[in-house]
C-alpha cells in the first residue's frame with residue numbers, strides 16, 4: 001500500500017516538474033517563430049507551392065548541411081505548435097513534407113496582409129529585455145517607471161524617438177497590423193459609418209495606414225493623421241496619398257474633425 005502511494009507521489013512530482021519545465025521553456029516557441037521569420041521559411045514554403053522536404057528546405061535556405069538536423073527540430077517544433085503542417089506520402093519511408101497553415105500564411109511577405117513585422121517587433125530584444133525587470137519593478141515603491149523605463153532608462157516612445165532602427169521596426173509593425181485590420185476586419189461596408197463626414201483625424205495613427213485606406217475608400221473626405229513628429233516625419237511626401245500628416249502630442253492638441261479615430265491595436 002505504501003509502495004503504491006510512493007509511486008503515485010513520484011508520478012505527480014514528475015508531472016509537476018514537466019509542467020514547470022514546459023512553462024519555463026515556453027520562450028522557445030516564441031523564439032522559434034522569430035527564427036522562422038528571419039530565415040524566410042514562410043516565404044519558401046509559400047513559393048514552393050507544394051509540401052517541401054527538409055533537405056529541399058535546407059537547400060533553399062542555404063543552411064550548412066551539418067545544421068540540417070537542427071532545422072528539422074525547428075520545423076518539428078513549429079508543426080507541433082500548429083504554425084506549419086506536415087505529412088508523409090502514403091506507403092511510408094518517404095521524407096516528411098512541410099507546408100503552410102492558414103496561420104503561417106499571414107507570415108508570408110507579400111502585398112497586403114503580412115504580420116511578420118509585428119511578430120519581429122514583439123520579439124525584438126528591446127521589448128523582451130524589460131521582462132527581466134518585472135520582479136524588481138514589483139519590489140520598488142515608485143509607481144511611475146515601467147519595466148521598460150527601468151531597463152532602458154527612458155520611456156517607450158522616447159526610445160523610438162532616440163533610435164531610428166527601433167522607430168522603423170515599431171512603425172512597420174504597427175502598419176502591418178493596421179493593414180490587416182483595414183483589409184480584413186474593416187473591409188467594405190464598415191466604412192459606411194463614416195458616410196456623410198467631411199473630415200476624419202486618426203489620432204496616434206502611426207504612419208497612416210488606416211487613414212490612407214479611408215482616403216482611398218472615401219475620396220471626398222479630408223483625412224488627417226496625428227502622431228509624434230518622429231513618426232510622421234518618416235513618411236515621405238510621395239507616400240502620403242492625399243492624407244495630411246500632423247506631428248504633435250495628442251495630449252496637447254487634436255486637430256478638429258467631424259470624426260476622431262483612435263486605434264491602438
Ligand SMILES: C[S@@+](CC[C@H](N)C(=O)[O-])C[C@H]1O[C@@H](n2cnc3c(N)ncnc32)[C@H](O)[C@@H]1O
Nearest residue numbers: 174178204205206227228231249250263264265
Ligand atoms: C500602438 S501604436 C498604434 C498605431 C496605429 N493607431 C495602429 O493602430 O496601427 C500607438 C501610436 O501612438 C503614437 N503616440 C504615442 N504617444 C503619442 C502622443 N502623445 N501623441 C500622439 N501620438 C502618440 C505612437 O507614435 C504610435 O504610433
